Amino acid sequence: MxxxxxxxxxxxxxxxxxxxxxxxxxxxxxxxxxxxxxxxxxxxxxxxxxxxxxxxxxxxxxxxxxxxxxxxLRSGEHVNAIGIGGTSQTASAAKAGAMRYNTGTQDLSYSNGTSWVTLAHKATNDFVDAENFSTQSFTSGTQAAVTNWTKKTDVNGSFNSGTGIFIASKTGVYIVSFTFSLASGTIANDSRYETLIQTNSTSSTTNKVFKCVGSYPGTNSLSNRVAGNCSGIFNLNKGDNITVSLNQALGTAKTLDTDGSLTSLSIFGL
Incomplete structure (x- = not known):
């Protein structure tokens, strides 16, 4: 047995x-x-x-x-994506080599055993190209933001055409160019205008405002279009914004020209 x-x-x-x-x-x-x-x-x-x-x-x-x-996971079907979620674990608890997805910053990071390190990646640069057909009115002597733009290009959806506020999608250097044209009208004696490009950034490495001035000194008997432009370079952090505004002191209220191509805004992130 x-x-x-x-x-x-x-x-x-x-x-x-x-x-x-x-x-x-x-x-x-x-x-x-x-x-x-x-x-x-x-x-x-x-x-x-x-x-x-x-x-x-x-x-x-x-x-x-x-x-x-x-x-x-390498199959010929080519639907081999790996889903990686977030974690509340510390990098030391997860141990070196672990990976996680950050929902806030929308990127991946790995644990080196001590801290979470963001994986280097190249995000699409911001690029905005807009014109203004709004015939917006500007009171003499009062600074006002230029609003109600018509977007031609907005690569990352970073520009609010209604408010005229651009928000940087990533940290970096941004080049801004703004041109305007006011409808023909009288111009007062010793008058002037200012175009301004501003940011709310708290960074110590960037200018907060670029201001460009045009003037009509002396006695004027002019009735004409007034046009100008301004450009600036900003070192922005992600989430910082940029706005453009006009402060005209030409004696009477002025409106943007009906030809929207004469008032334009370009923003490019490097």
Whole structure:
């Protein structure tokens, strides 16, 4: 009886050692082979796209029956994205080599064992090109932001055309150019105008305002268009904004020219 039991144990042990487990299939091709759609055919490579296998060497494959590394997602279906979520763990708790996704900054970082380090990546530069057909009115002697723009280009959706506020999508250097044209009208004696490009940035490495001035000194009997331009370079942090405004002191209220192409704004992030 003891001999029979020993033989049975030996046979059972050998079966356990050699066993392959197949789920949704009768002929598994790895130590563990799961066929999601129960459609595997050895002559049809695409039939393995829904399969998961664990090989005798300990490699795991999803969409491939021949994983070459510990986790292999390389299938011919090309839907092999890896979903990485966020975590509340500290970098030291997650250990070196761990990765996480940051929902706020929308980037990936890895743990070096001590801190989370953001992976270097190249975000699309901001670029805005807009014209103004609004015929906005400006009271003499009062500074007012230029609003109600018509966007031609806004690569990252960073410009609010209604308010005229641009918000930097990333930290960097920004070049801004603003031109305007006022409808023809009388110009007072010793009059002037200012165009201003401003930022709310608190950075100590950038100018807060670029101001450009035009003047009509002496006695004037003019009735004409008034046009000007201004440009500036800003070193902005992500989230800083830029606005353009006009302060005309030409004696009477003025409106932007009906030809919107004469009033334009360009913002480019380097």
């Amino acid at each position: 003891k001999k029979r039991l020993a033989i049975a144990l030996m046979i059972g042990g050998s079966l356990l050692i050699k066993a392959q487990i197949g789920i949704n299939m009768s002929a598994p091709e790895a130590i563990l082979h799961v066929d999601g759609q129960k459609n595997t055919a050895s002559a049809v490579p695409s039939s393995y796209y829904d399969d998961v296998v664990v090989t005798f060497s300990g490699n795991m494959g999803a969409g491939t029956k021949s994983p070459k590394v510990r986790l292999d």
